[in-house]
Amino acid sequence: MAEEKDIVAGAPGLPSRGSAGTKGITASKEKDFSEWYTQVCTEQGAKLVDIRYNVQGFVVHRPWAFRILRKIYELYEKEVEADGHEPYLFPTVIPEENLLKEKEHAGFSPDVFWVTMAGDEKLEAPLALRPTGETQIYPIYALWIRSYNDLPLKGYQSRITVFRNEKTTRPFLRGREFMFFETHDVFRTHEDAMAQISRDLGMMKRVAWDRLALPFIFFQRPQFDKFKGADNTYAADTLMPDGKRNQMSSTHDLGQRFANAYGLKYDDEDGTEKQPHQTCFGPGIYRHMAALIGIHGDDTGLILPSAVCPLHAVIVPITFSKKPEDAKAVEEFCKKAEKEAAKEFAVKFDSSATTPGFKFNQWEMLGVPVRLEIGPREAKEGKVTIALRAPKEKRTVAFADLNKEIRDSLEKLDSELKARAEKYFANNTKDAKTLKELKDIIEKHRGFVRVPFCSTGMDGEKCADILKTETLGAVVCGTGFENPEKPKKGDKCVVCGKDARHIVYTAKTY
RNA sequence: GGGGCCGUAGUCUAGUCUGGUAGGACUCAAGGUUCGGGACCUUGUAACCGGGGUUCAAAUCCUCGCGGCCUCACCA
Numbered sequence: 197m198a199e200e201k202d203i204v205a206g207a208p209g210l211p212s213r214g215s216a217g218t219k220g221i222t223a224s225k226e227k228d229f230s231e232w233y234t235q236v237c238t239e240q241g242a243k244l245v246d247i248r249y250n251v252q253g254f255v256v257h258r259p260w261a262f263r264i265l266r267k268i269y270e271l272y273e274k275e276v277e278a279d280g281h282e283p284y285l286f287p288t289v290i291p292e293e294n295l296l297k298e299k300e301h302a303g304f305s306p307d308v309f310w311v312t313m314a315g316d317e318k319l320e321a322p323l324a325l326r327p328t329g330e331t332q333i334y335p336i337y338a339l340w341i342r343s344y345n346d347l348p349l350k351g352y353q354s355r356i357t358v359f360r361n362e363k364t365t366r367p368f369l370r371g372r373e374f375m376f377f378e379t380h381d382v383f384r385t386h387e388d389a390m391a392q393i394s395r396d397l398g399m400m401k402r403v404a405w406d407r408l409a410l411p412f413i414f415f416q417r418p419q420f421d422k423f424k425g426a427d428n429t430y431a432a433d434t435l436m437p438d439g440k441r442n443q444m445s446s447t448h449d450l451g452q453r454f455a456n457a458y459g460l461k462y463d464d465e466d467g468t469e470k471q472p473h474q475t476c477f478g479p480g481i482y483r484h485m486a487a488l489i490g491i492h493g494d495d496t497g498l499i500l501p502s503a504v505c506p507l508h509a510v511i512v513p514i515t516f517s518k519k520p521e522d523a524k525a526v527e528e529f530c531k532k533a534e535k536e537a538a539k540e541f542a543v544k545f546d547s548s549a550t551t552p553g554f555k556f557n558q559w560e561m562l563g564v565p566v567r568l569e570i571g572p573r574e575a576k577e578g579k580v581t582i583a584l585r586a587p588k589e590k591r592t593v594a595f596a597d598l599n600k601e602i603r604d605s606l607e608k609l610d611s612e613l614k615a616r617a618e619k620y621f622a623n624n625t626k627d628a629k630t631l632k633e634l635k636d637i638i639e640k641h642r643g644f645v646r647v648p649f650c651s652t653g654m655d656g657e658k659c660a661d662i663l664k665t666e667t668l669g670a671v672v673c674g675t676g677f678e679n680p681e682k683p684k685k686g687d688k689c690v691v692c693g694k695d696a697r698h699i700v701y702t703a704k705t706y
Numbered sequence: 707g708g709g710g711c712c713g714u715a716g717u718c719u720a721g722u723c724u725g726g727u728a729g730g731a732c733u734c735a736a737g738g739u740u741c742g743g744g745a746c747c748u749u750g751u752a753a754c755c756g757g758g759g760u761u762c763a764a765a766u767c768c769u770c771g772c773g774g775c776c777u778c779a780c781c782a
Contacts, residue, residue, distance in 0.1 A: 230776065247773090247774070248774090307781085360780095363708095480782095517741075550744090553744050554743085555744090556743050558744080581742085669778075669779090
């Protein structure tokens with residue numbers, strides 16, 4: 197945590213006086229999630245983004261949001277590097293021929309932004325602003341890989357990406373430019389590739405669940421809903437408060453399709469030339485942010501887990517102009533507390549010229565876990581009043597115990613967030629045996645609904661389409677990757693009535 | 707890509723139907739009084755998204771564009 201506190205020291209650009217909207221958040225998360233989400237993100241709330249930048253789908257990331265996003269990045273960067281991935285930075289543009297080489301599988305070329313001019317001259321061949329990395333990375337990997345000794349080759353990129361001509365845009369959920377993270381791995385065998393996919397799941401567990409308190413299910417997507425360029429797609433899905441699925445990450449078993457298209461091959465130890473197997477893993481940094489905002493937040497604003505909050509604690513002084521001698525003592529004690537807490541935590545002494553009540557609301561809106569209140573009483577008695585964002589509670593502790601108390605408070609907040617999120621997730625995962633039951637649940641509660649289903653192979657697509665039409669939008673998310681639920685004898689597909697081969701999860705989706 | 711709503715100061719908004727002086731609140735700035743859960747008073751700064759059209763006259767009507775919200779569809 198030592199480096200974290202340095203990042204925040206000084207903290208230029210942190211919100212100060214009156215920088216949260218004047219009215220605060222007026223929408224109810226429970227009753228009107230869309231409006232609540234918009235308010236939290238913008239001027240009335242935590243000012244995470246400025247959507248007034250005048251290009252659709254491109255937003256300005258303000259300091260509080262950018263600091264959180266950087267921390268999410270850091271968590272994943274540490275994980276993948278510990279897993280043997282090396283960082284790369286590939287160019288911003290991709291030549292048309294690279295992009296189109298695999299278009300029948302990848303199929304995203306209609307969504308990319310094209311550069312056609314340089315100055316006032318037309319380019320000979322258009323350049324695409326990079327959407328995802330496959331088509332730029334694999335041709336280079338093909339040059340780097342000569343023998344089995346070069347494998348596995350594991351790399352990753354953390355960067356902004358630009359693509360998808362989204363008609364509907366929302367901060368952190370749907371944008372034309374967004375925070376991107378992708379690993380691209382090459383292995384000798386399919387077993388090696390599958391082992392990587394399990395490790396990718398492990399990383400999701402350690403970051404999304406352990407650190408961010410975001411529950412998810414790791415699905416194997418149905419064949420009809422996989423990434424077209426992959427043999428199989430696996431994805432971590434969480435549930436937003438409106439009951440819609442938020443896909444937080446995807447991992448693709450790319451098989452040998454891209455190896456084939458881009459000429460990746462290696463000489464194996466037996467001297468024969470072979471085609472490698474590939475995987476890629478993409479935790480959606482933006483989608484994580486949306487999940488943090490939506491799942492943990494309340495009608496007061498954000499609630500951030502300690503792992504990603506730019507500040508662990510804020511110190512609010514309480515002084516009275518009629519007693520200047522007290523004010524001085526309070527300020528000194530605040531500085532002392534700041535110095536002490538800074539040994540272990542990211543802490544800020546908020547000495548700005550507003551009232552304590554304003555600061556309380558301000559920092560709660562921004563989701564800071566711990567607030568230390570220091571007034572004449574505390575200064576006199578050598579104590580600190582410590583208030584927790586969630587569960588909401590306040591108590592006064594001895595200065596000597598300060599850091600231990602903060603540590604305990606952060607732990608308590610993190611486990612509270614996990615308990616809340618887990619409860620919501622469980623309460624909104626239901627079972628249905630018939631299409632009518634499914635429709636009822638989707639209509640009233642949304643969330644995940646488990647149903648018996650005929651097939652997650654291509655032959656199940658027709659039923660999935662009907663299911664989607666009947667439920668006004670629910671999709672088949674797939675089957676659990678770990679311990680998939682098995683249909684009981686006699687379970688029939690909710691759509692066609694044939695014997696169910698799988699229990700699948702369904703949900704409406706972002 | 708479809709449908710609906712919308713764009714007035716930094717923010718939220720009145721005014722638009724029925725064309726004629728753009729009004730309020732908050733923020734911000736200054737001064738003063740305050741300060742243990744969004745303090746108050748006084749004064750001040752600050753706006754009709756852009757282009758074209760109709761008209762004596764456009765925030766208001768027409769049109770094109772840009773942007774936003776909701777919703778459906780789409781979706782590595």
